[in-house]
Amino acid sequence: MKRPLKPIAMAISLGVLTACSSSSYIDQAQVKPQLPANWQVSPSSLATNEDWLAVIANEQLLQLLSQALNTNQSLIQLALEVEVQRQAVTVTGANFWPSLSSSLDTGVIGNNNDSSNSSTIGLNLNYELDIWGKLSDADRRTKLTLFAVEANYEQAKDQLIADVAKAYYKVATSAQLLDLFERRTENAKVNFDIIESGYLQGLNSALDVYLTQNEYHSEKSNLASQRSQYKEDIRALERLLGDYPKGALKVQAELPLLPQGISAGVPSELVKNKPSLQAAWYQLLAQDANVAYTQKQRYPSLSLRGSIGSSNAEFGELFNGDNAAWSVFGGLTAPIFNAGRLKAQTEQQKLKLKQQEQQYLDTLFSAFEQVENTLDLDASLQIQYQATLKAQDNATQAETLSFEQYQSGLVSYTTVLDAQTRSFVAQTSVINLKNQIINNRIALHLALGGSLQSAVSQEQTNAQ
Template sequence: MKTRYTLVAVATSLFILSACSSSSYVDEPLVKPELPASWHTDAKSLQDNQSWVSPIATDQLLELISIGLNTNQQLIQLALEVEVKKQQLNISDSSFWPELNLAANSARRGDSDTSSSSNSLSLDLSYELDIWGKLSDSAKASKLNLLTAEANYQQARDALVADVVIAYYKVVTSTELVKLFERRTENAKLNFDIIESGYLQGLNTALDVYLTQNEFHSENSNLLAQRSQRNKDIRTLERLLGGYPAGKLLVDEQLPLLPQGIKIGVPSELVKRKPQLQAAWYQLLAQDALVAFTQKQRYPALRLGADIGTASNDIANLLSGDYSSWSVFAGLSAPIFNAGRLKSQTEQQKLKLKQQEQQYLNTLFSAFEQVENNLDLDASLQQQYRSTLKAQDNALQAETLSFEQYQSGLVSYTTVLDAQNRAFVAQSSVISLKNQIIANRIGLHLALGGDLDASVTEEE
């Protein structure tokens, strides 16, 4: 009869709480920014989607990318963070299942005259009904946190591939500049020998000898500095690969000139494609679920339970007991007074939600800004390269002509030095611009949410 009354009480409680659940917490609308239909930067020349990945995907670079994806410490940390979030999701999902515990108790009681002992062994079963969806909100937040971690990992993976490519071609750039400095140093030494020989024959002045000697030592100093820069760039690449920065990696490639073409799509596609924006959105949804969970912490909680066990004065008799003692119960609890703690926690999470909304908008528009900047820079670099290439041809011809005129006595040696300096600036600018075009194209591809690793594999 007592069990019957208990079941009736449980059913009544469920009916009352289910009726109350119709007044569940209603979230405020999340951010929905208006996006332009197309990019503001004129990028018509980039719509052709020409193959630009293949020219940079050397066998050595592909191997280095593979090494970096498997050994980079920061990427491994983010992969482990994904596993942590998976375990957190398992913890949240376990709340939907009953909890079964084995309890063994032993006690001894008495007074000044007598004493007695009691021992018990029981199985306790408890289960919380998710009548408000509180447990569902907690599991939802955990699931969204897992999606956030996975998106962050994918973004870090894409960024690592981009960083490796950029660092690789920075090493190539440094190597080409080292070769350029070596040629200039050799030419300066040759010029010095020629001018010194002419001076000994009375054809040149001592000033010319000092100028050529100064030019040689200056070029030699620049060569040493550029070699040091190349070693530094190699160490940067080695650290991206997760190894010791020994500066021993050998890279012998040339800078390719990329065609002016890449598929850019429209701004609305970026929101769905870029892992960084996906992670920010998942984080916003997770915070929204956390607000709902915190709100429902203030509602009554209904727990069901049962236990079965036995008791004996002798521990040895516990395992041979008849386990005839059992009970079924239902418990309803609700917070009444906690000095406003639960209310403040709810308001705190609501404020964090508003912060998260602004953080998402900031991340979103920063992503658009990066794309617009990269689009503008890509077109500008292509034009700069064409102009600088013409300047290089003219400067090299002027350098040769000025030295010939100097030997004929038509110009002073300062004119030769000026022509040589212009030629060097033009040559180094061509090398640097080719590297900037590669770095910016990689940055643009990453900003557009492209998976460079997949693009390389697809084109190969």
């Protein structure tokens, strides 16, 4: 696959295309709103952290990312879409050149009394002059569409990298939760054995036996559910890699705790850095060119036609230069009456341009919304994690102490169950919060228009 145009090359090409345009129908004030100087978020959460990706990009993840970029079916489809649009550029570019066709006819002509052979060979040349810039508008529309498709392809690659990284650590999260469920199930079994033994010795009540037995079977049920979830998460990762979902991939990763904050830049940088916003802008410009093209369909067209040919009763004499004849014509065609069809088509495309303006603004503000939300969440998750970590320590100690006090007859078994539940919830929350921090950090980098491809490539170079 050919590589997409680099940003500088795209900018130069766009400048050339813009220069070729005779007019623009875009409401510039509408599509270029006033942006704030900074993000609406507490500065304390914007601590610069350049190495956060190195913390999560272990060797196995880097290998899986490389595989996904080469084998993911959805990404391959988009790459082929880029190639399709490249061919479309060639098609519209051909309109600037003359078209040359040849013909060779042979047959018999005659009436009831006589007949004779007839053979004709000819070359026909046709060329339309781009006097109004109509062909240029069509070419500009196709090239801008190519830029949009290329930008969408770049965004899709970044999104795939983000999705694979999230899915990878989702599997790691499920693995840690599975280990926690297994330990809780084993612990519930041990507790049940202890309580049942005490009951047989007359030390515990039948109610305690029923409660511990119920707890044990509940944990077995939760364990079975988590095993199923673990397999499901593995299959989701395998599909992102373009593989059959066998559920056999082994993920070897711990959940790292990322430092707080990320360098966020300023809102105006987002418009320049985010491929999806660039794609939306190119689509808007392409529709603008389409309006100009449709408008110029109402203007006269000037074309030149030429032909050279030869005819003879004998096929062998066709190529005799003495029999050749040529002609050259200039033609002007203009629509006169079409029941308002061309005017309506122009108005239709202008209305579509207004729709495209609103779609661009919607895409732009949605991108800002995503950044603001992820920035806020990044700081919030760090606070939640630290608080939950302390809660986990307290709940674990309370779980141990409550069982000891129960064996000493100081508390009821319901107190033990309550302490165990609190401990389990805290431990589960710590694991899930670490995964949420990773997911949100990846989403934040993607939302800010950071190139995950270049970051991953750098990590691969460092690993090598």
